[in-house]
Amino acid sequence: MEELLRMEHITKKFGDVYANRNINLDVRKGEVHTLLGENGAGKSTLMNVLFGLYQPTEGTIYLHGKPVRIESPAQAVKLGIGMVHQHFMLVEAMTVFENIILGDRNTKGIFINHDARKKEILELSERYGLDVELDKPITDIAVGAQQRVEILKALYRGADLLVLDEPSAALTDQEVEGLFDIMHKLTSEGKSIIFISHKMREVLHISDRITILRAGETVCTLNRDETTGEELANLMIGRELTPSHYEKIENPGEAVVALENVDYDKTSKHNGLNGVSLTVGRGEIVGIAGVDGNGQSQLAQVVTGVLTPDAGRVDLKGSHVAQFTPNGFILESVSHIPEDRNKMGLIGNMSVRDNIVLKSTDTPEFSAAHGLFLKKKAIRDYALKMQEKYDIRCSSIDQEARNLSGGNQQKIILARELEGKPDLLVAVHPTRGLDIGATRFVHDTMIEARDRGCGVLLISADFDEILEVSDRIVVMFEGQVMGVFSGKNPPIADISLAMAGK
Amino acid sequence: MKHTNRIVNLLVPIVSVLLSFVIGCIIMAALGANPATALQSLWIGAFGTMRNVGTTLSRATPLIFTALCACFAYRCGVFNLGGEGQFLMGAIVSCVISTQLGITGLPAIILCLIAGALAGGVWALIAGVLRVFRGQNEMIISIMLNYVATLFMGVIYTSWLRDGSVPQTVAVPDETQLSRLGDLRATTAFILALVVGLLVYYFLFHTSKGFQLRAVGLNMTAAQFNGFAVKKFILMSFIVSGAIAGLGGSADLLGTQFRLINGYGSGYGFDGVAMALIAQLHPIAAIVVAIFFAALRVGSTTMQAATGVPTSVSDIIQALVIVFTVAGLAMVKLPQFRAVIDRMATKSVQKKEAV
Numbered sequence: 001m002e003e004l005l006r007m008e009h010i011t012k013k014f015g016d017v018y019a020n021r022n023i024n025l026d027v028r029k030g031e032v033h034t035l036l037g038e039n040g041a042g043k044s045t046l047m048n049v050l051f052g053l054y055q056p057t058e059g060t061i062y063l064h065g066k067p068v069r070i071e072s073p074a075q076a077v078k079l080g081i082g083m084v085h086q087h088f089m090l091v092e093a094m095t096v097f098e099n100i101i102l103g104d105r106n107t108k109g110i111f112i113n114h115d116a117r118k119k120e121i122l123e124l125s126e127r128y129g130l131d132v133e134l135d136k137p138i139t140d141i142a143v144g145a146q147q148r149v150e151i152l153k154a155l156y157r158g159a160d161l162l163v164l165d166e167p168s169a170a171l172t173d174q175e176v177e178g179l180f181d182i183m184h185k186l187t188s189e190g191k192s193i194i195f196i197s198h199k200m201r202e203v204l205h206i207s208d209r210i211t212i213l214r215a216g217e218t219v220c221t222l223n224r225d226e227t228t229g230e231e232l233a234n235l236m237i238g239r240e241l242t243p244s245h246y247e248k249i250e251n252p253g254e255a256v257v258a259l260e261n262v263d264y265d266k267t268s269k270h271n272g273l274n275g276v277s278l279t280v281g282r283g284e285i286v287g288i289a290g291v292d293g294n295g296q297s298q299l300a301q302v303v304t305g306v307l308t309p310d311a312g313r314v315d316l317k318g319s320h321v322a323q324f325t326p327n328g329f330i331l332e333s334v335s336h337i338p339e340d341r342n343k344m345g346l347i348g349n350m351s352v353r354d355n356i357v358l359k360s361t362d363t364p365e366f367s368a369a370h371g372l373f374l375k376k377k378a379i380r381d382y383a384l385k386m387q388e389k390y391d392i393r394c395s396s397i398d399q400e401a402r403n404l405s406g407g408n409q410q411k412i413i414l415a416r417e418l419e420g421k422p423d424l425l426v427a428v429h430p431t432r433g434l435d436i437g438a439t440r441f442v443h444d445t446m447i448e449a450r451d452r453g454c455g456v457l458l459i460s461a462d463f464d465e466i467l468e469v470s471d472r473i474v475v476m477f478e479g480q481v482m483g484v485f486s487g488k489n490p491p492i493a494d495i496s497l498a499m500a501g502k
Numbered sequence: 503m504k505h506t507n508r509i510v511n512l513l514v515p516i517v518s519v520l521l522s523f524v525i526g527c528i529i530m531a532a533l534g535a536n537p538a539t540a541l542q543s544l545w546i547g548a549f550g551t552m553r554n555v556g557t558t559l560s561r562a563t564p565l566i567f568t569a570l571c572a573c574f575a576y577r578c579g580v581f582n583l584g585g586e587g588q589f590l591m592g593a594i595v596s597c598v599i600s601t602q603l604g605i606t607g608l609p610a611i612i613l614c615l616i617a618g619a620l621a622g623g624v625w626a627l628i629a630g631v632l633r634v635f636r637g638q639n640e641m642i643i644s645i646m647l648n649y650v651a652t653l654f655m656g657v658i659y660t661s662w663l664r665d666g667s668v669p670q671t672v673a674v675p676d677e678t679q680l681s682r683l684g685d686l687r688a689t690t691a692f693i694l695a696l697v698v699g700l701l702v703y704y705f706l707f708h709t710s711k712g713f714q715l716r717a718v719g720l721n722m723t724a725a726q727f728n729g730f731a732v733k734k735f736i737l738m739s740f741i742v743s744g745a746i747a748g749l750g751g752s753a754d755l756l757g758t759q760f761r762l763i764n765g766y767g768s769g770y771g772f773d774g775v776a777m778a779l780i781a782q783l784h785p786i787a788a789i790v791v792a793i794f795f796a797a798l799r800v801g802s803t804t805m806q807a808a809t810g811v812p813t814s815v816s817d818i819i820q821a822l823v824i825v826f827t828v829a830g831l832a833m834v835k836l837p838q839f840r841a842v843i844d845r846m847a848t849k850s851v852q853k854k855e856a857v
Contacts, residue, residue: 345727367709
């Protein structure tokens with residue numbers, strides 16, 4: 001088959017960090033080429049380079065054998081590259097037709113010849129089986145149809161190469177089947193597709209060839225017929241088990257929290273829980289592994305009282321939880337390191353000091369007469385003590401929390417959540433965006449809490465982190481528990497397969 | 503860092519006031535008056551004699567209440583634009599109690615003030631309940647409720663409690679009126695406003711619940727995750743801010759207004775919002791700003807009589823102060839501006855270290 005695109009030795013550096021390092025990718029005419037990799041493996045960066053959003057630090061892109069420089073998305077479109085983003089870029093108040101002709105540079109003159117355009121679009125949609133209703137506003141059509149509009153838009157602008165970024169993420173199973181039919185039609189008409197997905201099932205079903213990225217580098221390119229799910233999963237996770245720094249516990253104490261068949265919005269595959277049963281014992285760290293957006297956020301919010309489950313039973317320290325409020329869980333000494341520290345964890349416009357005592361100003365330690373009088377000096381002294389103990393680096397404890405670096409912000413939250421000696425700690429992506437030193441500090445702190453008898457529920461998209469600290473590993477996929485594995489000598493291949501939904 | 507922030511936040515309104523006066527002076531000069539004399543007569547009109555000071559403080563009193571009302575709600579992150587309606591409901595209830603129940607004197611005053619605060623609180627709570635339990639926009643609801651309150655007052659002074667042929671209610675009996683502060687025109691209502699301002703300040707900055715309320719106002723999601731009952735705080739802030747405005751209406755009626763008439767209270771709510779914003783939601787600053795605006799209003803009459811500069815020039819200055827402050831506060835939040843400030847701050851620190 002004829003080669004359409006070749007990306008050679010693509011390197012993209014952000015500061016000192018390599019997002020892509022010496023990546024090679026070639027896409028042939030009429031093939032579905034899958035990019036497979038974990039979060040942060042460099043897939044999005046590579047596609048942004050291809051689409052002209054980033055300029056590569058090194059490397060060359062060839063289209064039809066000729067080297068090209070792609071300096072903007074407009075130029076990428078001109079060269080016949082179409083991108084369907086995971087989050088659709090449609091103007092919701094406009095009709096399908098208006099969205100498709102929007103930004104079309106071929107229009108000459110002021111007026112749009114609607115009838116001619118419509119005819120062209122209808123021809124395209126019939127040819128590729130992209131069934132859409134042109135006169136409906138975007139808000140009135142289903143997600144699957146919106147995706148077809150995005151594809152049609154790209155084709156209408158003359159795309160020969162389509163990049164589909166996790167196209168199945170928002171779709172129902174039937175819609176996914178429909179999408180695959182369309183993809184087959186497109187390739188049989190000579191179009192090429194770069195398909196980005198985490199889901200092994202789909203990848204094996206639709207791809208012709210598969211390129212695996214790991215930590216910003218190409219691992220290899222394989223033919224679909226010559227590989228298996230196990231092999232792909234291993235290549236994607238791609239690591240020999242590095243021994244953990246920490247000793248793993250095998251016999252935890254009695255359950256701090258126990259979930260039994262908990263449902264939350266269970267028809268939603270990516271933001272719901274479907275029959276989840278799980279326990280966290282005293283003195284153990286349970287790591288939830290899984291690709292982001294498989295119900296982990298909802299799990300964290302159920303066990304901290306932010307969300308009320310639709311069905312099932314939650315027991316906290318042996319007693320049944322009847323009412324789900326964050327305060328109720330806090331009173332049962334459940335601590336929470338939320339996934340978004342700026343949005344959920346900190347009051348950015350308040351000082352470091354205020355954020356440290358945020359939860360405890362009602363206690364007699366910090367206020368007299370049932371909160372009627374804040375003991376400012378006690379608060380200040382305590383905050384200074386915590387600043388030292390948790391090594392929070394700021395110009396003063398009066399500095400606004402939003403002006404601190406991510407690592408120091410996280411330390412504020414750690415100081416607040418761990419100093420009360422919780423019975424259960426729910427930590428969601430606790431080291432996201434932190435450097436190695438800060439990450440190590442967070443891990444040490446969690447292990448310390450565990451050894452004190454605290455149960456820890458760790459949710460992370462960073463598989464290394466899960467392997468490093470978890471005593472038990474639970475894999476979640478589409479809101480369901482796919483398997484429970486020991487954290488001591490974890491079976492990596494099985495875990496990665498479970499993460500991919502097999 | 504904190505200090506530079508404070509200085510900047512204090513400088514913005516001061517610079518805005520100066521700029522507004524400069525432009526005001528240009529307008530005065532264009533009108534053929536001597537700006538210096540005009541400003542002097544403006545000052546004399548507002549603070550020149552004890553009598554004028556009294557007038558200024560009495561004009562400031564209702565504005566202080568509505569400004570505090572806005573401060574309190576905004577600190578909790580909800581936009582109560584219904585200060586005027588809540589103010590009027592307080593005045594209406596006090597008018598009915600003081601003229602219809604047959605009680606007079608101190609018991610009547612206390613009853614009026616309590617009932618006025620309650621009425622304002624309940625009136626604001628309507629917007630609060632619709633916001634919290636039905637997700638409605640509290641700004642629109644509270645503005646609409648202003649019209650309802652104004653028209654309700656209309657029914658009272660034109661028909662139910664009409665005083666003879668004039669479209670106004672009967673006056674509050676002499677014994678139920680608030681006493682004046684010595685010879686001043688200002689009454690104990692002004693003292694009450696100061697006390698409420700101090701209480702609001704104390705609550706917001708020195709109590710645990712006030713601290714939590716501010717946290718809710720700055721980041722509702724984080725407040726919820728940290729276990730605060732966000733809905734309760736929102737409802738409470740509506741009730742309290744409405745009660746402050748209602749108390750203001752009640753005190754103003756018993757202190758200076760005495761009867762409900764056409765146009766009473768008009769503009770107080772939005773004036774209060776503007777003043778709260780200039781004061782950057784600080785209750786003590788709000789009191790100062792309210793007195794400043796009242797002075798501009800009171801002084802402008804003297805200015806017109808003495809120099810022929812129309813009072814509308816004072817209105818222009820007031821409007822410019824609001825525009826400049828709001829624009830200035832938006833400006834100092836820009837990252838470019840922050841960068842300049844930070845650079846200056848580091849430089850001054852380095853200089854100090856070098857010395």
